[in-house]
Amino acid sequence: MRDATADPAALSAALLDWYDRHARALPWRVGPAERKAGVRPDPYRVWLSEIMLQQTTVAAVTAYFHRFTRLWPSVDALAAAEDGAVMGEWAGLGYYARARNLLKCARVVTGEHGGVFPDDHAALLALPGIGPYTAATISAIAFDRPETVMDGNVERVVSRLYDIHTPLPAAKPELHALARALTPAQRPGDHAQAMMDLGATICTPRSPACGICPLRDPCAARAAGTAPLLPRKAEKKAKPVRQGSVYIARRADGALLLERRPDKGLLGGMLGWPGSDWGERVEEAPPVAAQWQVLPGEVRHTFTHFHLILQVRHAEVEAGSAPERGAFLGQDAFRPSDLPTVMRKAYDLWRSGAAHGPGRAD
DNA sequence: GACCCGTGGTG
DNA sequence: TCACCAAGGGT
Structure with a gap:
């Protein structure tokens, strides 16, 4: 040719x-x-x-x-x-x-x-x-x-x-x-x-x-x-759908509970909200004891090899509460732009709901 | 070679 | 809406 x-x-x-x-x-x-x-x-x-x-x-x-x-x-x-x-x-x-x-x-x-x-x-x-x-x-x-x-x-x-x-x-x-x-x-x-x-x-x-x-x-x-x-390419595998949940805890002084993800694996080394593993249907204990509230809506995100549907939960926690995972990051030290996109989406879902206050229709 | 690893733009 | 795509590397 x-x-x-x-x-x-x-x-x-x-x-x-x-x-x-x-x-x-x-x-x-x-x-x-x-x-x-x-x-x-x-x-x-x-x-x-x-x-x-x-x-x-x-x-x-x-x-x-x-x-x-x-x-x-x-x-x-x-x-x-x-x-x-x-x-x-x-x-x-x-x-x-x-x-x-x-x-x-x-x-x-x-x-x-x-x-x-x-x-x-x-x-x-x-x-x-x-x-x-x-x-x-x-x-x-x-x-x-x-x-x-x-x-x-x-x-x-x-x-x-x-x-x-x-x-x-x-x-x-x-x-x-x-x-x-x-x-x-x-x-x-x-x-x-x-x-x-x-x-x-x-x-x-x-x-x-x-x-x-x-x-x-x-x-x-x-x-x-x-x-x-051209060029022709080998067929790709279909992406499965995984589900999970993340927990956004806010202390009275405005500090947020975040964790540094382990270096290996998905989003390795990045800041994120504590949460469950992502799989068929995973449930996990919250990172800190509180009155957790499921936020209306969900986060949808597509990674290289799977789709993710994420449930977001939020709680206001007491000043002295000791988290089992992660650490509270002060308001002045937290930048939403430090988050990988899927975690940023969870943050945005929470903030958009908070702007309308409790009892929002959707 | 197979699989894992993000995201935003585009048609 | 959704699959495809982009100046790939590590294991």
Whole structure:
């Protein structure tokens, strides 16, 4: 199915020419004009952005990237941060193991590499939270190494360029070999970013803009009319529905009962309301003795592999009450933005009900 | 390879 | 409303 006229050097040249004219301006990016003028990206910012961008859109990442770089302008500054502060700033971005590994990685770079990111693939791969994709991307973008970057964008672009119908993930080795042949010796960093920009703006998952694509002539899927159908993917399993409950206790002074979740597992390391496990139909004793009231309504939330329906309970507790789980956090120390989204939804449900007082209709 | 791990946008 | 999707990594 390969187009014999699709010379890799010509493809790469056409792609770089398009990138020079249409590169997205991104907060962590050194654009093609600056790069040609000799400007080099800050490896810390490249690394931070790549971790944030794992399975996450540019639109979602941008505000987080600005906050993180303002609070912690260097890897040394980040390494010195408190765990809770970093987890709180990451709240809402998801995949919280990334934040835990972000801190681990910063502390290794500071403690074992003198605060300087290593510039070789193997050393990068050995760092927490950096896998094959991120190691290759940091090498290419931060150090302009001729690494082959294989993310979801590149898989899509290459599968269409060569009209590959093998479903993912089985197609990965084949796609990687094809992508490697496209990687140029000159400007590999810009090439990697050009592939991603093409995938994000032209060669999109649905209704790709083939008419204005710089690779439309050599593209095999464009010729075959199969571009919108690629890449094919293995079927996914259905998500089961789980249920559970959380307890929001407020002390007279306004302090709220919260707990730090264990590092492993769902929402690991994040702040949350004490509650039951989540499963078929779980009931559990409250974290503190009180008159618990079931709030009207429910929280619905979807995780990677299940749907959750959450019942929210609330109680006003006495000043001296000793909780069996969690700890009371003072009004001034509690920021709703520190909560992962599902816990934030529970908080919002309680607050929206409290605003209307008891006896609310729904 | 299989499974676990979040979230918000989108059609 | 809902399934799909996004600059993946760890186990």
